[in-house]
Amino acid sequence: MSRGRTVTVAAGVLAAAASSLWSVSPSVAAPERARVFVVQGLPGRLVDVGVDGRPVATGLAGASLSRAVELEPGAHTVTFSSGGSEVLRRSVDLRAGSSSDLVLHLPVDPSGSPVLTVYDNTTKAVPRGKASVTVAHTAAVPPADVRVNGKVLFANIANGEALNLVVPADTYTVDIVPSGADSPTVLGPLDLTVKEGSLNRVFAVGDPQSSTMRAVVQVLPAGSTGSGAPDLVDTGTGGQAAARTSPLLEPLLHPGAPAAPVTTPAP
Incomplete structure (x- = not known):
C-alpha cells in the first residue's frame, strides 16, 4: 500500500509539471x-x-x-x-x-x-596601451596620402575608402596631401590624441577648392586586453598602408622611439 501511494503521488507531480510547461509560453529574447x-x-x-x-x-x-x-x-x-x-x-x-x-x-x-x-x-578590444585609429577619405579630393608625424602611413586612399591602424596611445600630428606628393596640404596638420582602449575614427570631409576641408572625429570605447605585443592591422576598403616592416612605423609601434606629437580637432 505504501509503495502504491508513492507511485500515485509521483505520477500526480509529473502531470502537474507537464501541465505547467504546456501552459507557459516560452519567452524569446528580442x-x-x-x-x-x-x-x-x-x-x-x-x-x-x-x-x-x-x-x-x-x-x-x-x-x-x-x-x-x-x-x-x-x-x-x-x-x-x-x-x-x-x-x-x-x-x-x-x-x-x-x-x-x-x-x-x-x-x-x-x-x-x-x-x-x-x-x-568594429570595436574589437586592442592590446593594452594601444588604440585603434581609422582614417576615412570622404572629401572632394582625388586619391591622397595620410601622413602621421610626417610619415606616410595611409597611401593612395580614394574617396569613400578607409584604412585602420593599431597604435600606442599618444598624440600624433596628422595631415593629408595629394597621393605621392608632399604638397599642397589638403587638410591639417591636425593634433590627434588617441586614448588607450578606444576606436578613433577620423573623417576628412569638405572641398579644398572652397576652403571647407574639415575633420570629423569620433571616439568609441573598444576596451583593452592583455599586454600584447605592438601590432599593425591594415584593414579597410581600399588604399595601401605603408609597408609593415618599414622603419617609418617605428615611432608608432615603439613609444620610446623619437616621434613628433600629433593633433586632431573636436567634432
Whole structure:
C-alpha cells in the first residue's frame, strides 16, 4: 500500500509539471538593436535625416556628427534633405548589435551629387596601451596620402575608402596631401590624441577648392586586453598602408622611439 501511494503521488507531480510547461509560453529574447551615427559631410548645408519616414536628426551642419540612433536590425530607408528638398535616399541593411557610421559626403568632383558611404565600427578590444585609429577619405579630393608625424602611413586612399591602424596611445600630428606628393596640404596638420582602449575614427570631409576641408572625429570605447605585443592591422576598403616592416612605423609601434606629437580637432 505504501509503495502504491508513492507511485500515485509521483505520477500526480509529473502531470502537474507537464501541465505547467504546456501552459507557459516560452519567452524569446528580442534581437539586439543596431546603432548608427550620421556624419554630415556636406559643407554649407543644414541637413535633416529621416529613417523609414521618421525624423532622427535635424539641422546637422557640415562637418558634424549626430547622436547615436538605435534601430531594429534589418533593412531601413534613410533619407537626407536640405532646405525642404531631398538630397539623397538610400536603403541600408543593419545587423543585430552592429554599430555603423552613415557618412553623407561629396564625391571627388564637388559639383557632383552627394553620396552615402556606410562604415562598420568594429570595436574589437586592442592590446593594452594601444588604440585603434581609422582614417576615412570622404572629401572632394582625388586619391591622397595620410601622413602621421610626417610619415606616410595611409597611401593612395580614394574617396569613400578607409584604412585602420593599431597604435600606442599618444598624440600624433596628422595631415593629408595629394597621393605621392608632399604638397599642397589638403587638410591639417591636425593634433590627434588617441586614448588607450578606444576606436578613433577620423573623417576628412569638405572641398579644398572652397576652403571647407574639415575633420570629423569620433571616439568609441573598444576596451583593452592583455599586454600584447605592438601590432599593425591594415584593414579597410581600399588604399595601401605603408609597408609593415618599414622603419617609418617605428615611432608608432615603439613609444620610446623619437616621434613628433600629433593633433586632431573636436567634432
